Amino acid sequence: MMNSSTLAFRKTNFMYKQIAAILSLLFTSISFAQNRLTPEMLWQLGRVSGLGISNDGKYVVYSVGIPNAIENKTSRKSYIIPVEGGQPIPISKPDSFLADKNISPDGLYQLTNKEVKIKKVSGSDYYPELSKSNVYIYDNLMYRHWDTWEDGNFDHVFFMPTGFPEKAKDIMPDQPYDCPQKPFGGDEDYVWNPDSKHIVYVTKQKYGIDYAISTNTDIFSYDIEKGTTKNLTEGMKGYDLNPLYNKKGDLAWLSMKRDGYEADKQDLVVSNGISTINLTGQRDDINVEGFKWSDDDKTLFFWAPINGTQQLFSVNYPGNTKMLPVIRQITKGDFDITGIIGQTRDNLIVSRTDMNHAAEIYSVEINTGNMKQLTHVNDAAYTSIGACKTERRFVKTTDGKQMLVWVIYPPDFDPHKKYPTLLYCQGGPQSALTQFYSFRWNFQLMASQGYIVVAPNRRGMPGHGTKWNEQISKDHGGQAIKDYLSAIDALAKEPFVDKGRLGCIGASYGGYSVFMLAGVHNKRFKTFISHDGIFDMRSMYGTTEEMWFVDWDWGGNYWDKKNVAAQKSYSQFNPVNYVDKWNTPILIVQGGKDYRVPIEQGQGAFQAAQLRGIKSKFIYLPDENHWVLSAQNALVWQHEFYKWLEETLK
Numbered sequence: 001m002m003n004s005s006t007l008a009f010r011k012t013n014f015m016y017k018q019i020a021a022i023l024s025l026l027f028t029s030i031s032f033a034q035n036r037l038t039p040e041m042l043w044q045l046g047r048v049s050g051l052g053i054s055n056d057g058k059y060v061v062y063s064v065g066i067p068n069a070i071e072n073k074t075s076r077k078s079y080i081i082p083v084e085g086g087q088p089i090p091i092s093k094p095d096s097f098l099a100d101k102n103i104s105p106d107g108l109y110q111l112t113n114k115e116v117k118i119k120k121v122s123g124s125d126y127y128p129e130l131s132k133s134n135v136y137i138y139d140n141l142m143y144r145h146w147d148t149w150e151d152g153n154f155d156h157v158f159f160m161p162t163g164f165p166e167k168a169k170d171i172m173p174d175q176p177y178d179c180p181q182k183p184f185g186g187d188e189d190y191v192w193n194p195d196s197k198h199i200v201y202v203t204k205q206k207y208g209i210d211y212a213i214s215t216n217t218d219i220f221s222y223d224i225e226k227g228t229t230k231n232l233t234e235g236m237k238g239y240d241l242n243p244l245y246n247k248k249g250d251l252a253w254l255s256m257k258r259d260g261y262e263a264d265k266q267d268l269v270v271s272n273g274i275s276t277i278n279l280t281g282q283r284d285d286i287n288v289e290g291f292k293w294s295d296d297d298k299t300l301f302f303w304a305p306i307n308g309t310q311q312l313f314s315v316n317y318p319g320n321t322k323m324l325p326v327i328r329q330i331t332k333g334d335f336d337i338t339g340i341i342g343q344t345r346d347n348l349i350v351s352r353t354d355m356n357h358a359a360e361i362y363s364v365e366i367n368t369g370n371m372k373q374l375t376h377v378n379d380a381a382y383t384s385i386g387a388c389k390t391e392r393r394f395v396k397t398t399d400g401k402q403m404l405v406w407v408i409y410p411p412d413f414d415p416h417k418k419y420p421t422l423l424y425c426q427g428g429p430q431s432a433l434t435q436f437y438s439f440r441w442n443f444q445l446m447a448s449q450g451y452i453v454v455a456p457n458r459r460g461m462p463g464h465g466t467k468w469n470e471q472i473s474k475d476h477g478g479q480a481i482k483d484y485l486s487a488i489d490a491l492a493k494e495p496f497v498d499k500g501r502l503g504c505i506g507a508s509y510g511g512y513s514v515f516m517l518a519g520v521h522n523k524r525f526k527t528f529i530s531h532d533g534i535f536d537m538r539s540m541y542g543t544t545e546e547m548w549f550v551d552w553d554w555g556g557n558y559w560d561k562k563n564v565a566a567q568k569s570y571s572q573f574n575p576v577n578y579v580d581k582w583n584t585p586i587l588i589v590q591g592g593k594d595y596r597v598p599i600e601q602g603q604g605a606f607q608a609a610q611l612r613g614i615k616s617k618f619i620y621l622p623d624e625n626h627w628v629l630s631a632q633n634a635l636v637w638q639h640e641f642y643k644w645l646e647e648t649l650k
Contacts, residue, residue: 035386036411036448039638042439043067043631046377047074048359050341050351054097058083060341060349061097062361064377069631083344083363085374102187103162106196109224110162113187118176119152140208145545146183147593147625154178157190157201159224171199171222171229179203181217181241191243198223200232200243200251212547216259219243219251232271238264242290246297249273250317254288260548261473263430265466268302270317279315279325286313286327287432287462287469292340301330301348301366303337305432305463308392308404310336312350312364331369334390336435349374353437355408356387356444386411388447390435395456395490398482404464405487406433408443408453418498420649421452423488423525425506425513429460429472429480429553440628440637441507449642451503454491458483460509474555474565476509477516477573484513488524500526501649507531507589508597508626512575515605518586519578527648529641531589532597532626535605536576537569543598579608585615587644589637592622617644 047065054061059080067074078094081087091097102111120126123135136149143150155178160168172179179201180189190201199222206214218233219240233240238256245251250272256264267280268288279300280286289310291302301314312330316323330348331337338359341349348364352371361375389409394402410419424443426433433455437444446453457464459480460472472480484504492499504525506514511533518528534540538558541550551557554573555565571577586609590602602618609616619640621633628634 035384037385037442037445038448039445039635039642040069041381041385042442042445042638043069043635045358045381045439047439048351048361048375048377050339050349050361051078051094052098053083053342053344053349054080055099057344059097060361060374061091061094062341062375063094067631069635072630072632074631081361081374083347083349083374085363085372088375101191104192104196105194108162108196109159111157111159111187111190111192111199112165112168113155113157113180113190115153116156116170116172117152118154118174119150121150121152125152141212141547142208142545144595146595148183148595155180155182155185157199157222159199171201171224172203175203175205176207177203177205188242191245193221194245194247194249197225200245202241202243212545213551214259215239215256215262215548217241219253239266244291244293246293248297250297250319252291252293252300252317254291260552262546262549262552263428263460263462263469263473265469268300268315270300272319275320277318277325279317280327282325283327284467285463285465290339292343295343301340301343303340303350305434305461307463308406308432308457309334309434309463310338310432310436312337312340312348312369314366330366331364331371334392334435336437338436354435355390355406355437357382358437358439385444386448388444389413390443393490395487397479397486399479401468403483403486404457405490406443406453406455406457407491408447408455410447410450410452413452413496415496417496419450419452419496420501420503420645421454421488421491421497422446422645423484423502423504424453424455425484425504425510425517426455426458426461427506427508427510429476429509430462430469432462433457434463440634445638449645451645452491452497454487456483456487458487473553474569475573476512476553476569477575481513481516481520484517485521485524492524503527503529503645503649505529506533508533511597514586515575516573516578518584519575519581521584523583525584527645528584528586529589529644530586530602530605532591532594533588533601533605534575534597535601535608537574538576539600539604540597543595543600545595576604576608579612582609582612582614585644585648587617587619587640589619590621591624591626591628592620593625596626615648 049063051061061080063076063078065074065076078091079088123133124131156170156172157179158168180186204217217239218231221230237259241254243253252270254266255269258264266288267278269278286304288302288304291300299314299316303312315325315327335354337350339351351359352362353359363372391407393405395405397403443453462469502525511530514528514530515533515535554569556563558570588602588606606618628637
């Protein structure tokens, strides 16, 4: 709780000067730099994360990550700022300003999670006398996940009397299941029921092959007095995630219907213990990313992609009444709402980005959608960086649809000049292409190097209706690839696009798209860059970890000759089958700890290009997974990225 001693420092001017000095130091090296964004400038921007609203409701609590490329790490500082705006105040213990969700409402118990050894895996597990052996022994699938090899440990939830960790009790004893969910789950995977008698948590009660082929996570309730567990989502076959109670005891969560389909429409569901209602099922174009209960427990606020952006919505919760849920879009504009931090009376505190600005915290009037910027961590930097115009275009596809295409122009764009142009291929494959701000695939950075960027909302992207999103499944190399070509062909007609200097870039499914386009582009492109892309679908099927993805999106395995959809994927949509048509320089990037798209994909593509005599380069990042996370690795990546473009788009 915030008390008088905590607030006393507000009266001292030197604290305000301290924060001003910190921000000044943060941007000294970039405030007088050239006005076009560079990789070094990008990696000096503060990374703002909202932590919550203070217990007294007066402050937004947030942190700022400050990357240090020299030391190859990121430091973090915490602040509070009045909810109505004002000067930020540095704090040392942000948790002291926030309620601890892991303390039971009655204050008697607390939750935590830790790893528990359940399965034997290592050589020394089986042969204790051979303690120096370095051996892994597996008899089932899911032996590695994302960037980590399975070691027999599983994350479990524990509860204990508050302040007595020695009395912690495992609520999942001897179960080879994880909570939090791997690889990305956190303490949002478990919550207290407001009655303080039940712990609600998410897990997938499957192991080995069963785990690898299923997305069926469930929400369970553990009775701390009886020691019994109940499945609250029994019969719901897809992902069920992010349980969150209101004060009345109504439970909301995110739910998908179909097992094995990781990109199914994600809806917002609420149960009061008597009835369960899908609040967003009536909207075909709504795919909920995250949500928060209103302070009065009558409404849920959520954010979702819509028409190339992410916006803020509200929906009423009817409870046991005969009222119907009504969805209302609160915000509109070419920006992304990336999270809800909290509510302060008639305003929501949110995180917001656009293609020219990293995340900052804003206040939103719930009734009007009017927004006010609260944090200004990167304002000083952006005053010296030229903004890039972003433009909506609509392109007619080969099947007669209208496709949204984002076009990003260099600073000081001159329509009378000709510019090299990059076709950006989004990953996912079912991920939204919105006004996001990436610290790697950064459109502002690309455009600031003198390139026009063409970013199509091709088939497979949420925010344009379920049919549009689902059409990519079992058709990875079909209409989506045609959509890419439609987009670049339409822009290439513009007089300011240099048709002799077109490039194609992308990662993950975007990397697959690059490999695929390299064989079918018919000399449109002068260069390619593929990062962690799928090159050989047969090899990928044999080495990737989450089998539900390849089974659903490709139609199944490659040895079932009677499976028409799968056979089409492994033949017609398999980039390796088009290598004989490759004729264009290609840069290939591969993470060594990427177990989603494993290393042989990048190796195979590079080897094929080299043996065919095609100008090519291979960038291997042994310590990176599907992403590039360390500052110095990212800077090398970006310099090699732009050096390659400079060499091949002359």
